[in-house]
Amino acid sequence: MQESDQKTQWQKIQQQLSYTFRTSKFYQDVLQQNSIQVDNIISYEEFSKLPITTKEQLQQYNEDFISIPQQDIIDHVTTSGTLGEPVSFYLNEYDLERLAENESRSFKLAGITKHDKVLITTTLDRRFMAGMAYFLGLRKLGAGAIRTGGGLPGLQWESIFRFKPKYIIAVPSFLLKLIQYAEENQIDYRNSSIQSAICIGEPLRTSNFELNSLGQRISSLWDIELFSTYASTEMATAFTECNQHQGNHVQEDLIYTEILDQDGKHVADGEIGELVVTPLNVQSMPLIRFATGDILTYTDTPCNCGRKGRRLGPVIGRKQQxxxxxxxxxxxxxxxxxxxxxxxxxxxxxxxxxxxxxxxxxxxxxxxxxxxxxxxxxxxxxxxxxxxxxxxxxxxxxxxxxxxxxxxxxxxxxxxx
Structure with a gap:
């Protein structure tokens, strides 16, 4: 990261800290219990000494993380509950706009423009933040959204041939179900309008950014470009590949990332560690140094696409698993x-x-x-x-x-x- 970008990011971190410690009961308790003076957090070094926030704490003290009046909450969602009971999350108008901005940028990374149409095969209901984020991001970008939701391969193919979208947002294994359905029903899927897939929910690449077995199986059957993404409800941020497919770009003005070893020290470029995040510009439920439990690698070398800044490798596993x-x-x-x-x-x-x-x-x-x-x-x-x-x-x-x-x-x- 260039010095000017680092300075801008640090200013955003300080703003997020100031807001969070002023409005969040959970973090006010953290300050008191650990005898932390906010005025002493004047560099990344001091920031890295703040206590880690765990998923268990988020679950146990869920309501204490809310930093806005209840009447300002306009969207209620939950985490997927992969490692336990789902956790409630809340968003106000400001957070939904931030979500839209994040997804709009992510779609641009994958090449989507306002002239394109995109088939969304993920649910917008079931308290799912991502489904709403995809729609809001496409709306902000000005692209056309086709909201078919999950499942129903027949409806997906009918929608593809009716509206002719260039992109599809889907879980990779669901792409295989679409292919299977097409083959069983004599649908000429190879000559459809779909040229690229924004893949969610399942890893698509290996640690050296090659397509993994699942990605290879899809590509061998359907000659479309596959874009890997990584996100979670707690992060309220998505990391997406560009057309170079060399890692998921971090939008560093929206989230600060640390990749830590078992002793809480930042690992070197290319080494494996746990992703710890501090989402920036969040109002409803801010998190400071939140441990995602996801094990991965990163690189800070510039991408061949010309963008500078951090890129994350695919999730290798979850710490608790x-x-x-x-x-x-x-x-x-x-x-x-x-x-x-x-x-x-x-x-x-x-x-x-x-x-x-x-x-x-x-x-x-x-x-x-x-x-x-x-x-x-x-x-x-x-x-x-x-x-x-x-x-x-x-x-x-x-x-x-x-x-x-x-x-x-x-x-x-x-x-x-």
Whole structure:
């Protein structure tokens, strides 16, 4: 980051700190309990000594984070609840405008202009912040939005051929469902208007920015450009790839990012750490040094697209989802990637639980009709160095587990510990 940009960002951090400590009961308590003087936070070094805010604190003291009058709240949403019960989040008019600005910029990164039409295949209901953000961002950009919502492949294809959108916003695994539906119903999807997909909810690339197995499978069937994104409700900010596909750009005037090791020290460029964020220009529920639990890498080198500033690598795993199996450390995303490489296996669920002595027990549920079991075992041994338990389930149950009615995105990993 250039010195002028760093100075501007620090000013925004100071403004956010001043506002938050003045309006948030939770952070006023943090100051008092830790004997912190706001006037002493005059540099990044002092800022980095502030206590980390955890997901557990956000859940336990949820209402104490609200920094505006209740009557100013105009949008009520919740987190997805991946690591527990969903957490309530609130936005006022100012925050919704910030959300629109963030998504508008993100769509520009992917090449969307006001002349384009975009099919939104994610829900705008179910208390989902992202669905609203996509619509608001396209509206601010002036692009055309087609709001089909989740599921219903038939409606998606009818909408594509009716309105001819150039872009589609979708979960990657849903793109595979669209392809399957098209093939089963003789739909000429390869000659549709869709040229690019803004992919959400599932990692699309490896740590060296190559398409992972899921991305490769989509690309082998449908020759469209795939853009990776990363976001969460708590961050109220999205990180999106440009056309160079070399990491998700950080909008540094909207969010401050730290990637920390287990001791709370910032890791070097390219090293793995936990993403800790401070969203900027937020009014309703500001967060200071919020630990996302997401493990990833970053780079501060300029992008080939000409933009300077930080880029984030794909999420490698969640800190709380780390699995220790027979001395080997694993993250769910690593297991998912290995299973996606085995093309004969089209559907699966991963479960981790505790065995009778309190150790991690890993089970992979696969369809009853699957016949390449020995080849799958060899594949898992080769890439994981350990062999999880393999269990058969009927296809209907697997589908229900993967797409539960209450979930806003596919659920492949179940942590039962």
């Amino acid at each position: 780390k699995i220790k199996l027979k001395g080997t450390s694993l993250y769910p995303q690593h297991i998912i990637e290995i299973l996606n490489r085995f093309n004969e296996l089209e559907n699966f669920i991963i479960e981790v639980s505790l065995n009778e002595i309190g150790g991690d027990q890993l089970k992979i549920l696969i369809p009853e009709s699957f016949r390449e079991i020995e080849s799958l075992k060899e594949h898992l041994k080769a890439f994981l160095n350990v062999l999880p338990e393999i269990s058969f389930e009927d296809s209907k149950t697997l589908q229900q587990l993967k797409f539960p009615a209450s979930s806003r995105k596919p659920k492949i990993f179940y942590d039962l510990r």
